[in-house]
Amino acid sequence: MNILICGxxxxxxxxxxxxxxxxxxxxxxxxxxxxxxxxxxxxxxxxSHVRIGDDCHSPLIPIGGADVIIGLEPAETVxxxxxxxxxxxxxxxxxxxxxTTGGDYDPEAMLTYLKxxxxxxxxxxxxxxxxxxGSYRNLNVEMVNAIQxxxx
Amino acid sequence: xxxxxxxxxxxxxxxxLAAGVSVATGYPGTPSTEVLETIAKEIKKIEQHQQETGLxxxxxxxIEWSVNEKAALxxxxxxxxxxxxxxxxxKQVGLNVASDPLMSLAYIGVKGGMVVLVADDPGPISSQTxxxxxxxxxxxxxxxxxxxxxxxAYIMIQDAFELSEELHTPVLFRPTTRLCHATxxxxxxxxxxxITPEGFIKDPKWVIFPRLSVKAHAEIEKRNRALSERFSxxxxxxxxxxxxxxxxxxxxxxYAYVREALKxxxxxxxxxxxxxxxxxxxxxLALDFIDSVERVFVVEELDPVIERELLYLAGASGRxxxxxxxxxxxxxxxxxxxxxxxxxxxxxxxxxLPYESPQAPELPPLPVRxxxxxAGCPHRASFYAVKKAMSGKKAVFCxxxxxxxxxxxxxxDMVDTCLCMGAGITIAQGIARAEPDTTxxxxxxxxxxxASGVTGVINAVFNKNDMVLIxxxxxxxxxxxxxxxxxxxxxxxxxxxxxxxxPAILRAVGVEPRVVNPLDLDAAIAAxxxxxxxxxVRAVVFEYPCVNVEKPKNRATVNAEKCTGCGLCxxxxxxPALKIGEKAExxxxxxxxxxxxxxxxxxxxxxxxx
Numbered sequence: 046m047n048i049l050i051c052g053x054x055x056x057x058x059x060x061x062x063x064x065x066x067x068x069x070x071x072x073x074x075x076x077x078x079x080x081x082x083x084x085x086x087x088x089x090x091x092x093s094h095v096r097i098g099d100d101c102h103s104p105l106i107p108i109g110g111a112d113v114i115i116g117l118e119p120a121e122t123v124x125x126x127x128x129x130x131x132x133x134x135x136x137x138x139x140x141x142x143x144x145t146t147g148g149d150y151d152p153e154a155m156l157t158y159l160k161x162x163x164x165x166x167x168x169x170x171x172x173x174x175x176x177x178x179g180s181y182r183n184l185n186v187e188m189v190n191a192i193q194x195x196x197x
Numbered sequence: 198x199x200x201x202x203x204x205x206x207x208x209x210x211x212x213x214l215a216a217g218v219s220v221a222t223g224y225p226g227t228p229s230t231e232v233l234e235t236i237a238k239e240i241k242k243i244e245q246h247q248q249e250t251g252l253x254x255x256x257x258x259x260i261e262w263s264v265n266e267k268a269a270l271x272x273x274x275x276x277x278x279x280x281x282x283x284x285x286x287x288k289q290v291g292l293n294v295a296s297d298p299l300m301s302l303a304y305i306g307v308k309g310g311m312v313v314l315v316a317d318d319p320g321p322i323s324s325q326t327x328x329x330x331x332x333x334x335x336x337x338x339x340x341x342x343x344x345x346x347x348x349x350a351y352i353m354i355q356d357a358f359e360l361s362e363e364l365h366t367p368v369l370f371r372p373t374t375r376l377c378h379a380t381x382x383x384x385x386x387x388x389x390x391x392i393t394p395e396g397f398i399k400d401p402k403w404v405i406f407p408r409l410s411v412k413a414h415a416e417i418e419k420r421n422r423a424l425s426e427r428f429s430x431x432x433x434x435x436x437x438x439x440x441x442x443x444x445x446x447x448x449x450x451x452y453a454y455v456r457e458a459l460k461x462x463x464x465x466x467x468x469x470x471x472x473x474x475x476x477x478x479x480x481x482l483a484l485d486f487i488d489s490v491e492r493v494f495v496v497e498e499l500d501p502v503i504e505r506e507l508l509y510l511a512g513a514s515g516r517x518x519x520x521x522x523x524x525x526x527x528x529x530x531x532x533x534x535x536x537x538x539x540x541x542x543x544x545x546x547x548x549x550l551p552y553e554s555p556q557a558p559e560l561p562p563l564p565v566r567x568x569x570x571x572a573g574c575p576h577r578a579s580f581y582a583v584k585k586a587m588s589g590k591k592a593v594f595c596x597x598x599x600x601x602x603x604x605x606x607x608x609x610d611m612v613d614t615c616l617c618m619g620a621g622i623t624i625a626q627g628i629a630r631a632e633p634d635t636t637x638x639x640x641x642x643x644x645x646x647x648a649s650g651v652t653g654v655i656n657a658v659f660n661k662n663d664m665v666l667i668x669x670x671x672x673x674x675x676x677x678x679x680x681x682x683x684x685x686x687x688x689x690x691x692x693x694x695x696x697x698x699x700p701a702i703l704r705a706v707g708v709e710p711r712v713v714n715p716l717d718l719d720a721a722i723a724a725x726x727x728x729x730x731x732x733x734v735r736a737v738v739f740e741y742p743c744v745n746v747e748k749p750k751n752r753a754t755v756n757a758e759k760c761t762g763c764g765l766c767x768x769x770x771x772x773p774a775l776k777i778g779e780k781a782e783x784x785x786x787x788x789x790x791x792x793x794x795x796x797x798x799x800x801x802x803x804x805x806x807x
Contacts, residue, residue, distance in 0.1 A: 089567065104379030107457060144565060146565065146771070146773075148564060
């Protein structure tokens with residue numbers, strides 16, 4: 046099982062991958078993860094690769110190798126869609142985050158693009174999380190739960 | 198023994214502790230930073246539990262962020278002279294700084310096992326260069342280990358210490374970014390070796406002289422020949438697979454990529470030579486491999502180290518063999534990071550197997566997200582003040598290594614040069630000498646100032662060079678995640694220590710600085726203007742802490758009645774918390790209330806609540 050988690054620095058991408066990895070370890074499975082950390086943290090795209098199973102060699106999931114993509118941000122989900130396996134599942138948050146450098150960005154267009162693909166798409170309403178918690182902080186955990194309820 | 202989920206860097210740290218390391222030094226640099234941080238964390242844990250267990254004493258350990266990599270290596274070398282086991286950590290460009298002592302130490306040797314961990318960064322993902330420490334190993338004639346996974350790194354670092362101590366030589370240990378930042382479940386031991394250093398024994402062998410060097414050089418060459426033979430039997434150097442035709446030679450994290458690609462191609466029968474010790478190269482093992490196949494595809498990132506060794510061995514021994522790789526046949530890129538996908542395509546072609554790369558989906562236009570200075574970053578204010586002060590004047594802005602390299606981005610556009618640690622200060626002097634009608638500025642952060650900036654300032658004073666030094670003192674080594682440095686008053690182990698005062702250091706070398714809070718925009722601009730108007734070595738020290746050290750609780754808000762939506766604030770300073778719709782909007786989750794935007798707004802439309 047290969048799970049790719051993507052989002053923006055500060056959204057808790059790495060934390061979400063740690064939750065998944067620890068759970069797999071507790072189930073007695075072998076798990077490897079890899080993170081993009083460093084310069085990319087500052088407002089940039091962040092991707093975490095979680096690989097569960099004995100037969101994974103590379104720390105990173107190959108293109109077309111992810112069973113699941115957990116996208117904490119619509120455009121980042123689209124950016125990483127090439128990693129998805131044929132017939133794979135995508136959980137995407139509705140909340141777009143505009144680039145810190147400005148410029149036009151329409152998250153709806155990203156969601157529309159995803160809806161047009163031949164994939165299993167789970168749309169997670171980030172605003173519901175916000176209404177409940179008063180912040181988006183738990184969005185990462187919420188997304189992990191959404192995926193687990195559906196497929197893991 | 199507990200299974201722990203460990204990042205490659207954590208695995209290396211715990212392996213080093215298990216091997217009996219008691220002195221660990223380093224300078225922060227991605228992707229190596231977490232090694233020393235993990236060691237510090239583990240030792241702090243001992244400190245907390247010491248009274249309960251009474252087993253180990255934290256005071257037996259010396260763990261420090263040194264002022265730079267050269268200092269780190271020399272401190273570790275001194276400790277090794279006494280018999281302590283020592284670890285030095287750095288990124289690949291740090292090795293350039295440490296190479297002066299290391300080249301000589303290769304001749305002098307050590308007593309306690311000493312491992313120099315140098316993390317390479319193929320890509321490069323967060324570095325200035327793509328240099329290959331395996332090549333440095335050959336140049337410095339030092340044994341080098343190149344692990345292929347975090348699991349392997351944990352064991353291999355312990356082997357490295359044993360070898361170092363046995364052969365009395367520093368040993369290089371070279372992971373790459375993908376290994377450093379990959380996590381794996383690792384069976385870690387709770388039992389750490391205890392090494393009791395014998396102490397420093399006075400002996401002429403510790404003093405490098407040409408006579409000693411001649412002898413040492415000859416011995417090193419002899420040792421390396423023997424070591425090549427020994428490495429041919431080393432567990433992690435191996436031949437796998439059964440093909441008598443197709444071979445692949447690889448090492449480091451590329452080994453993992455090759456295994457993944459072979460699995461995808463259902464071609465695990467290919468004979469694979471895995472090189473874990475690129476220097477001294479395991480020649481006998483490699484010759485066995487050469488004899489077992491008809492052709493070899495060499496897969497390695499950065500320099501063609503394995504490829505050249507195989508070419509040399511085949512040529513020198515008169516064997517016939519087709520060798521494909523990056524140098525002669527150009528089957529693989531000469532630079533940059535490799536991926537499983539790229540290698541699957543190349544290996545399929547090499548094996549004559551069908552493989553269709555997944556079609557890259559057509560994507561809608563995506564927002565670009567370059568790294569930027571944080572909202573409220575004092576560097577933004579400092580750059581903006583200099584920009585305003587020098588508006589319309591001929592000036593050049595020399596940058597340096599740190600978060601503030603990001604000052605090059607629009608709209609600030611305030612970094613004209615960036616070379617290596619500390620270079621901005623001396624580059625500025627060169628430009629000013631050759632182009633006297635230009636005001637040459639050099640921006641340097643606090644950590645870089647201590648690491649190698651202060652020597653450049655002394656050079657300027659000594660040689661009566663003309664420059665304006667701008668010190669961006671944010672009281673932390675921020676770029677690598679917030680490490681301590683000599684200006685902070687706290688060591689890596691959280692012990693209070695002298696906080697070196699940058700203005701006082703500047704005064705001591707003959708430069709009277711202006712010390713300003715960069716968030717006071719008018720005062721900041723005035724200070725820069727005044728400095729620019731003078732001649733000789735001038736300095737402005739901008740003091741304000743990094744927002745990630747203490748997140749300020751202030752918030753700026755937009756007064757919608759006053760705001761005209763002109764967007765000037767965003768255009769001028771490019772703060773990520775600012776958004777311009779019909780009116781300006783401030784993202785409360787990012788804003789620190791620094792009020793730089795408020796000072797820029799011509800309509801007084803931004804208010805700060807404290």
